[in-house]
Amino acid sequence: xxxxxxxxxxxxxxxxxxxxxxxxxxxxxxxxxxxxxxxxxxxxxxxxxxxxxxxxxxxxxxxxxxxxxxxxxxxxxxxxxxxxxxxxxxxxxxxxxxxxxxxxxxxxxxxxxxxxxxxxxxxxxxxxxxxxxxxxxxxxxxxxxxxxxxxxxxxxxxxxxxxxxxxxxxxxxxxxxxxxxxxxxxxxxxxxxxxxxxxxxxxxxxxxxxxxxxxxxxxxxxxxxxxxxxxxxxxxxxxxxxxxxxxxxxxxxxxxxxxxxxxxxxxxxxxxxxxxxxxxxxxxxxxxxxxxxxxxxxxxxxxxxxxxxxxxxxxxxxxxxxxxxxxxxxxxxxxxxxxxxxxxxxxxxxxxxxxxxxxxxxxxxxxxxxxxxxxxxxxxxxxxxxxxxxxxxxxxxxxxxxx
Numbered sequence: 001x002x003x004x005x006x007x008x009x010x011x012x013x014x015x016x017x018x019x020x021x022x023x024x025x026x027x028x029x030x031x032x033x034x035x036x037x038x039x040x041x042x043x044x045x046x047x048x049x050x051x052x053x054x055x056x057x058x059x060x061x062x063x064x065x066x067x068x069x070x071x072x073x074x075x076x077x078x079x080x081x082x083x084x085x086x087x088x089x090x091x092x093x094x095x096x097x098x099x100x101x102x103x104x105x106x107x108x109x110x111x112x113x114x115x116x117x118x119x120x121x122x123x124x125x126x127x128x129x130x131x132x133x134x135x136x137x138x139x140x141x142x143x144x145x146x147x148x149x150x151x152x153x154x155x156x157x158x159x160x161x162x163x164x165x166x167x168x169x170x171x172x173x174x175x176x177x178x179x180x181x182x183x184x185x186x187x188x189x190x191x192x193x194x195x196x197x198x199x200x201x202x203x204x205x206x207x208x209x210x211x212x213x214x215x216x217x218x219x220x221x222x223x224x225x226x227x228x229x230x231x232x233x234x235x236x237x238x239x240x241x242x243x244x245x246x247x248x249x250x251x252x253x254x255x256x257x258x259x260x261x262x263x264x265x266x267x268x269x270x271x272x273x274x275x276x277x278x279x280x281x282x283x284x285x286x287x288x289x290x291x292x293x294x295x296x297x298x299x300x301x302x303x304x305x306x307x308x309x310x311x312x313x314x315x316x317x318x319x320x321x322x323x324x325x326x327x328x329x330x331x332x333x334x335x336x337x338x339x340x341x342x343x344x345x346x347x348x349x350x351x352x353x354x355x356x357x358x359x360x361x362x363x364x365x366x367x368x369x370x371x372x373x374x375x376x377x378x379x380x381x382x383x384x385x386x387x388x389x390x391x392x393x394x395x396x397x398x399x400x401x402x403x
Contacts, residue, residue, distance in 0.1 A: 056093025095365025302395020
């Protein structure tokens with residue numbers, strides 16, 4: 001089997017996913033083209049040598065509809081012989097794009113791919129494409145569907161995380177993200193977004209709240225309490241599936257949940273021969289990748305079985321992994337991961353995560369993989385793991401090691 005190497009990884013800064021956010025004026029295509037252009041220009045590659053461009057995008061309607069990867073690569077000036085593929089595995093779409101590209105290289109189906117994702121949440125609202133598991137009553141009843149916020153609170157209830165626990169995690173995420181920006185840790189990977197005149201629109205993650213503390217978070221009302229408790233509430237559905245619980249403890253709110261943002265990311269993946277052709281030094285190789293299904297009611301526990309599966313595939317334990325990125329969809333997701341593996345918190349999300357910087361659904365997986373690689377190089381570490389929870393009860397994970 002061939003090896004698949006990561007040669008470069010870039011992302012845009014994340015803009016607040018509201019009409020007054022800095023990137024609201026920028027289309028999804030322009031965001032995607034920004035990172036595609038950066039990958040091409042930074043590495044001086046002839047895009048005709050690419051087998052494909054694979055982009056994750058979750059809400060594929062309106063300007064994000066159709067086949068956004070093909071449209072974006074044409075917009076970016078890539079060779080028209082590169083086809084383009086759009087995929088959707090909800091929050092893990094960006095990582096799955098990378099995994100798909102790497103696995104095709106390993107199988108001999110091409111020498112190089114660009115993979116990543118894009119989501120302009122201020123322009124194309126989450127859920128505007130329709131979600132059959134939520135709106136079809138037959139499927140919803142059969143799967144004991146509840147919204148993600150209820151699932152996050154259900155994790156906190158099932159595994160014993162208090163309001164103070166989830167708030168304290170959120171404060172630390174904000175602290176780490178602010179410190180990382182102050183120290184320039186994202187300088188290699190973040191490419192600014194510019195308007196059609198070349199004027200810089202945004203060069204820094206916009207959603208961060210570095211002054212966040214326990215007192216400010218303590219003043220926030222739980223976001224999912226009403227939808228859970230007001231009849232006919234979703235708590236009743238969750239408790240049918242988890243009858244040993246007396247009630248669902250509602251501890252999550254806007255301050256300890258991932259921020260809604262706009263952004264895009266891209267990763268250049270290729271064979272050894274591709275890198276040699278362009279004089280590129282591989283930064284890491286993809287050692288293993290997996291995807292799993294999990295309980296669709298509690299929904300967001302997928303990083304645990306995904307990590308167990310990818311480690312088993314690689315013949316490793318968590319203790320063998322130097323650094324880990326677990327997407328911060330909600331505080332309880334990461335707290336459950338730490339609990340399940342008795343993992344060292346210092347190794348997990350060293351630069352903060354989506355609670356501080358935001359979660360542009362289709363792009364996040366590729367973003368956290370790039371952040372992981374940058375941090376592995378900064379700390380001179382050898383192995384890293386990126387994993388995400390996924391809506392409807394799934395998980396994905398990718399294990400990389402520096403070359």
